[in-house]
Amino acid sequence: MFSKILIANRGEIACRVIKTAKKMGIKTVAVYSDADREALHVEMADEAVHIGGSPASESYLLADKIIAVCKKTGAEAVHPGYGFLSENVKFCEALKQNDIAFIGPPPKAIQAMGDKITSKKIAAEANVSTVPGHMGVIADAEEAVKISNQVGYPVMIKASAGGGGKGMRIAWNDDEAHEGFERSTSEAASSFGDDRIFIEKFVTDPRHIEIQVLADSHGNCIYLGERECSIQRRNQKVIEEAPSPFLDEETRKKMGEQSCALAQAVGYTSAGTVEFIVDSDRNFYFLEMNTRLQVEHPVTEMITGIDLVEQMLRVAAGEKLAIGQNEVTLNGWAIESRLYAEDPYRNFLPSIGRLTRYRPPSEITTENLVVRNDTGVFEGGEISTFYDPMIAKLCTWAPDRLTAIEAMSDALDGFELEGIGHNLPFLSAVMEQDRFKEGRLTTGYIAEEFPDGFDGVELPKASLKLLAGLAAHMAQTIETRGFEEASTLDIGRNGNERSVIIGEDRFNFAVDEKFVTWLDHDDDVEMIIYVENNWAPGDTLVNARVGDKRMVVQVARKSYGFKMRYRGADLKVQVLLPRVADLMVHMPIKLPPDMSRYLLCPMPGQVVRLEVKEGDVVEDGQALAIVEAMKMENVLRSEKKAVVKSIAAGVGSVLAVDEVIMEFEDV
Numbered sequence: 001m002f003s004k005i006l007i008a009n010r011g012e013i014a015c016r017v018i019k020t021a022k023k024m025g026i027k028t029v030a031v032y033s034d035a036d037r038e039a040l041h042v043e044m045a046d047e048a049v050h051i052g053g054s055p056a057s058e059s060y061l062l063a064d065k066i067i068a069v070c071k072k073t074g075a076e077a078v079h080p081g082y083g084f085l086s087e088n089v090k091f092c093e094a095l096k097q098n099d100i101a102f103i104g105p106p107p108k109a110i111q112a113m114g115d116k117i118t119s120k121k122i123a124a125e126a127n128v129s130t131v132p133g134h135m136g137v138i139a140d141a142e143e144a145v146k147i148s149n150q151v152g153y154p155v156m157i158k159a160s161a162g163g164g165g166k167g168m169r170i171a172w173n174d175d176e177a178h179e180g181f182e183r184s185t186s187e188a189a190s191s192f193g194d195d196r197i198f199i200e201k202f203v204t205d206p207r208h209i210e211i212q213v214l215a216d217s218h219g220n221c222i223y224l225g226e227r228e229c230s231i232q233r234r235n236q237k238v239i240e241e242a243p244s245p246f247l248d249e250e251t252r253k254k255m256g257e258q259s260c261a262l263a264q265a266v267g268y269t270s271a272g273t274v275e276f277i278v279d280s281d282r283n284f285y286f287l288e289m290n291t292r293l294q295v296e297h298p299v300t301e302m303i304t305g306i307d308l309v310e311q312m313l314r315v316a317a318g319e320k321l322a323i324g325q326n327e328v329t330l331n332g333w334a335i336e337s338r339l340y341a342e343d344p345y346r347n348f349l350p351s352i353g354r355l356t357r358y359r360p361p362s363e364i365t366t367e368n369l370v371v372r373n374d375t376g377v378f379e380g381g382e383i384s385t386f387y388d389p390m391i392a393k394l395c396t397w398a399p400d401r402l403t404a405i406e407a408m409s410d411a412l413d414g415f416e417l418e419g420i421g422h423n424l425p426f427l428s429a430v431m432e433q434d435r436f437k438e439g440r441l442t443t444g445y446i447a448e449e450f451p452d453g454f455d456g457v458e459l460p461k462a463s464l465k466l467l468a469g470l471a472a473h474m475a476q477t478i479e480t481r482g483f484e485e486a487s488t489l490d491i492g493r494n495g496n497e498r499s500v501i502i503g504e505d506r507f508n509f510a511v512d513e514k515f516v517t518w519l520d521h522d523d524d525v526e527m528i529i530y531v532e533n534n535w536a537p538g539d540t541l542v543n544a545r546v547g548d549k550r551m552v553v554q555v556a557r558k559s560y561g562f563k564m565r566y567r568g569a570d571l572k573v574q575v576l577l578p579r580v581a582d583l584m585v586h587m588p589i590k591l592p593p594d595m596s597r598y599l600l601c602p603m604p605g606q607v608v609r610l611e612v613k614e615g616d617v618v619e620d621g622q623a624l625a626i627v628e629a630m631k632m633e634n635v636l637r638s639e640k641k642a643v644v645k646s647i648a649a650g651v652g653s654v655l656a657v658d659e660v661i662m663e664f665e666d667v
Helices: 011-023 040-044 063-073 089-097 107-114 116-125 141-151 174-192 249-265 297-304 308-316 401-413 424-432 445-449 461-479 578-584
Strands: 004-007 027-033 047-052 077-079 155-163 166-171 197-201 207-215 221-233 236-242 270-278 284-290 333-340 357-359 370-375 390-398 416-418 497-502 505-511 515-518 528-533 541-546 549-558 561-566 569-576 598-600 605-610 623-629 632-637 642-647 660-665
Touching: 004 011, 004 063, 011 027, 011 040, 011 308, 011 370, 011 390, 027 040, 027 063, 047 063, 063 089, 077 308, 089 107, 107 116, 107 284, 116 155, 116 249, 116 284, 141 155, 141 174, 141 197, 155 174, 166 174, 174 197, 174 632, 207 249, 207 308, 221 249, 221 297, 221 445, 236 297, 236 424, 249 270, 249 284, 270 308, 297 308, 297 333, 297 370, 297 390, 333 401, 333 424, 390 401, 401 424, 401 549, 424 569, 461 497, 461 505, 461 515, 461 528, 461 541, 461 549, 461 561, 461 569, 497 578, 569 578, 623 660
Parallel strands: 004 027, 004 077, 027 047
Antiparallel strands: 155 166, 155 197, 207 221, 207 270, 221 236, 236 333, 270 284, 333 390, 357 416, 370 390, 497 505, 497 569, 505 515, 515 528, 528 541, 541 549, 549 561, 561 569, 598 660, 605 623, 623 632, 642 660
16 A cells, blocks of 8 residues: 555545545645645645646646656655546656556546547447437537537537536527537637537436446456436536435446446546436436546445545555445435535626635534535635635435435535625525425426526525524523613513514514514414524524424524524524514615616626627627636626627626626617
8 A cells, every 4th residue: 555645636625535545544745836825635634745826727737746746755646636637648647657656547548538529439339328429529610500400409519528517518409509619619628628529419307327436457346326416507516416316226237237347348447437317217328437536426435335535545556346246235315515606696606705704514423314524625715716616515414315305404504604605505495495305306407496597595484483483582592691781672671572574574472581472373373482592692503493393593693683594595584672663664675776787797707708899789688798717608698688888898807796897878
């Protein structure tokens, strides 16, 4: 076994590898860029070496610098994590030439599977089910339209060297095929240095299900079950689980055996993932093979008990697999939620800034519950534009799926995060949906369930009543602390009746030390609600039992009462004297300014293209500008017919959120 390894990566995956290496007694070397000088992986590693500037092209993608660090520190092997150089054949070959082990598959396997066109041909030869399509290189947008018509709409336009949702578009007609080819080509060139594109039939209502394989250099290959990865946004996975709620044992076995056959056909060793799309009849088609550790690998570890990073290290050191296929058992259910620095209220656009609060839920391991949080950030750290917007991967395990979902809902409720836009509310919303709980998933889930985008969570009246009762009880805790200067809500002076206003709903209670009595009750509804909580003034998180419901609620004291976050809903909760609440309906409401005459930059990013000029008449839906953020190109479109009055930003301009790009006037 190696005595020292280098992790050629950053963030949560670097931290993840370091944890297993420490458990195995292996020393670790971290590399870091200017932006990551204070990063968590740098602190966790035994050694850390600076390798360049903040852009990945000046640091994490520089193979020669990483090899030089290996020689300087005596690292015997390199774990690439995912992304960056993890599937770079030249890097693997360079390591081999310098007698440094690559903790991953051999270069030939990476090359064969890394090219999506070649991999599909090999898959077909290995009798793996494949999707109909055009596997040749496409010259231009016009040819893309022609081929799309031959394959038949809808089609998927994909970068041959792509991954992570970049360089991928779905086209339903000629116009979308033309634009999709141009955007995919541009994204592929900037992200992978390879602008080759291919087109295949898009399977409607598909599921994205992948098989985890593990192979050694002694001819052994096993599969560790599947992961359901259907909940995606822009072809990027958001929520994953294992096993899939859709597969039966027969289909699982077929997919696993075909995955192993493909791995062995290319001489694969190490951990790898074979991705499939699966239709409603459980027909499955090969999508691609990822020749690296997947982001979502924790859910497989949680249901199998197998540490995939440890297995990668052992295989790279020449060891045989210590487990056979008949020894692989799937136990319980695991779910992973990817926490991204993306603002769901702005169509999930990237958000950057300082994490003014970062307090994840406590990690737990018991017989019936596991909570795990893989992360590479810390409170006070920065989320920058240079790298992937992932903040953490929150995982839960339980004996069954519904219990795992409930555990995830509680864990998300207890995840305190402030300072940037993030997708916590969206993740919580999905966990509460009946469709998700029933396992009726497709890759179109988000588009179907949130067709107009995400505009927040609307809690049921029963949940609002419990939150109102909790708020009234918390206010009573403040009012009875015994300070001489009692508040205006002092129970001694003003009685124990309180009105709680949440949005347009009002709840009236009589508050006692351990109970709140609901004064608006119907005869068939519980009137007295028992409240037990551990909250003290100043706490930002309350674990409470309200009635028969256990609740984890984030709270912040405000002059009017509390700001509460529960199940993805951010609520203004006013706790008032009844006579004050009676007067609230007469208070004027301040309206936001009208910004409909402006095109505002919806995320921090750079203008890479302007599609119009001053004086142009634009139509509803017409492309106006393209802004690049986090290596993704975002097309900004007109929301109505208008004339471009002025343009405030040019190509190359780096803009902040809500900075003006152009102004319009009526036609």
